[in-house]
Amino acid sequence: MASSLFSRSEIVFGNQLAEESMAAKKLACEPLATQLTENDLTMPRRKRRSVIISLSYRMVWFSKNILGRKRMLSWCLNTSWLMRRFAFELSSEVFGDLFQREARALSEDVLQRWIPPGGSVLDIGCGPGRWSRLAAQYADSVVGIDQSEVNIKIARQMTTASNIKYVVGDVTQNVDRYHFDVAILVHVIEHIENVDRLLAAISNVASTLIIEVPDFEADPLNMARYALSCP
Numbered sequence: 001m002a003s004s005l006f007s008r009s010e011i012v013f014g015n016q017l018a019e020e021s022m023a024a025k026k027l028a029c030e031p032l033a034t035q036l037t038e039n040d041l042t043m044p045r046r047k048r049r050s051v052i053i054s055l056s057y058r059m060v061w062f063s064k065n066i067l068g069r070k071r072m073l074s075w076c077l078n079t080s081w082l083m084r085r086f087a088f089e090l091s092s093e094v095f096g097d098l099f100q101r102e103a104r105a106l107s108e109d110v111l112q113r114w115i116p117p118g119g120s121v122l123d124i125g126c127g128p129g130r131w132s133r134l135a136a137q138y139a140d141s142v143v144g145i146d147q148s149e150v151n152i153k154i155a156r157q158m159t160t161a162s163n164i165k166y167v168v169g170d171v172t173q174n175v176d177r178y179h180f181d182v183a184i185l186v187h188v189i190e191h192i193e194n195v196d197r198l199l200a201a202i203s204n205v206a207s208t209l210i211i212e213v214p215d216f217e218a219d220p221l222n223m224a225r226y227a228l229s230c231p
């Protein structure tokens, strides 16, 4: 999901290149299979050459022979995890809500489809209120609840819509008294100690429950991380 924010232009560009290359081949009026060579399949370089990256790559390659493959792989896995984490946090700071929404599977379209006209929404673990604000465009009333006073303060500061109310509270204890058309839990249940208790507490809170959890298995390098016991 996260990559889609940045890869769109590259995808379009890639398609254009492919179309141009196909058109050139058609013009030659020869059967394609007989013309294709290894060079035809080589993608042109898009990134500018960087001396630092080149040197780093050679150093890592050289270190592999000194430290051994497994130790070097552990180092690479830890570094890539750390860099990805930094990149994620910095993207969040630089692009704010736009990035956070791209990084989630739930989209405005899906949210809109599930909110009935004149409906009510409960945003459980609302954080800074990004889904509450989005839902408020399609619902009559929205309540965002979060146990963090800091997050609720930020949510209030960032919100101008008058149909949203933010409440500080623990969702495992405080929500079963109310009823809403839709309840959303985006990236929340993985933070909850007793998920069964939470699900039991909220099972009657809304007619529709939208739950999203992060896909921790999305990175194929996790296989190597587990095998080498890299955290």
Ligand SMILES: C[S@@+](CC[C@H](N)C(=O)[O-])C[C@H]1O[C@@H](n2cnc3c(N)ncnc32)[C@H](O)[C@@H]1O
Pocket (backbone or CB within 6 Å): 100, 124, 125, 126, 127, 128, 129, 130, 131, 145, 146, 147, 148, 151, 169, 170, 171, 172, 185, 186, 187, 188, 191, 192
């Ligand atoms: C990763 S954030 C997600 C925020 C928001 N749903 C979003 O997608 O932007 C998880 C939020 O869940 C809240 N949270 C965790 N446990 C909670 C609980 N027991 N009661 C209320 N909020 C809780 C945290 O305070 C935090 O704001």
